[in-house]
Amino acid sequence: xxxxxxxxxxxxxxxxxxxxxxxxxxxxxxxxxxxxxxxxxxxxxxxxxxxxxxxxxxxxxxxxxxxxxxxxxxxxxxxxxxxxxxxxxxxxxxxxxxxxxxxxxxxxxxxxxxxxxxxxxxxxxxxxxxxxxxxxxxxxxxxxxxxxxxxxxxxxxxxxxxxxxxxxxxxxxxxxxx
Numbered sequence: 001x002x003x004x005x006x007x008x009x010x011x012x013x014x015x016x017x018x019x020x021x022x023x024x025x026x027x028x029x030x031x032x033x034x035x036x037x038x039x040x041x042x043x044x045x046x047x048x049x050x051x052x053x054x055x056x057x058x059x060x061x062x063x064x065x066x067x068x069x070x071x072x073x074x075x076x077x078x079x080x081x082x083x084x085x086x087x088x089x090x091x092x093x094x095x096x097x098x099x100x101x102x103x104x105x106x107x108x109x110x111x112x113x114x115x116x117x118x119x120x121x122x123x124x125x126x127x128x129x130x131x132x133x134x135x136x137x138x139x140x141x142x143x144x145x146x147x148x149x150x151x152x153x154x155x156x157x158x159x160x161x162x163x164x165x166x167x168x169x170x171x172x173x174x175x176x177x178x
Contacts, residue, residue: 004174006157006167011174014156015149020131020173021055023148027129028059031099031146039063040097042129043089045114046070047168048103051160052131052148056101067091071110093123099146103160104132106153108140115142131159132173 003012031040039062044053046068057066069089098118105111111128118126129146136153155176157167167174 001172003177004158004167004170006163006174009163010177011157011167012177013172014151014154014175015159015173017159017171020148020159020171024052024055024131025059027146027148028056028061031056031129032059032061035062035064035097035099037062038097039065040099041091041093042066042099042101043093043114043118044068044101045103045110048160048162049101049131051168052103053101056129069114071114089117089121093118093121095122095124098123098126100126100128102128102130104134104156105130105142105144106134106137108138108142111142112140132156 001013003010005011042053042057042064044050044066047070053066057064067089100111100114100118102111105128115126115128127145128142130144131148133144133147133150134153135150155163156173157163158170158173160168161173162168
């Protein structure tokens with residue numbers, strides 16, 4: 001579909017599934033190469049990164065573990081600037097190589113808080129793997145070692161990303177029509 005209606009907003013195709021999958025496979029290959037012999041823990045940030053994490057892990061070729069945390073910083077189409085932890089990490093990361101899997105980094109506040117929390121828990125190393133980044137919106141310096149794509153500012157849905165909880169269930173990513 002070229003356009004979709006999510007709640008009260010219209011969205012048009014921005015990134016197609018085949019282009020997303022190509023970049024996911026590329027990033028998975030980089031991680032598999034870099035973490036050979038290390039058995040990393042992939043820490044998926046819910047809810048938005050669940051589709052990205054699933055596809056990423058299908059393409060990672062090394063032994064690994066996966067866990068999930070749930071944090072929130074958006075309300076509607078705007079970031080609140082405040083990160084709220086809704087579901088925390090249940091296992092120890094002490095001495096582990098951790099790869100945070102995030103759907104999108106825009107201001108960087110959420111990622112900064114997650115990184116700070118993991119450093120306090122004595123992870124051996126922590127890297128960020130993001131599907132998308134809005135570099136023009138970054139307010140915090142975040143090292144995105146594994147990044148699928150940079151995108152311009154604009155609100156998007158699909159492939160796990162949502163608008164008030166809706167629109168996650170699309171293979172493609174759509175941008176809001178103003």
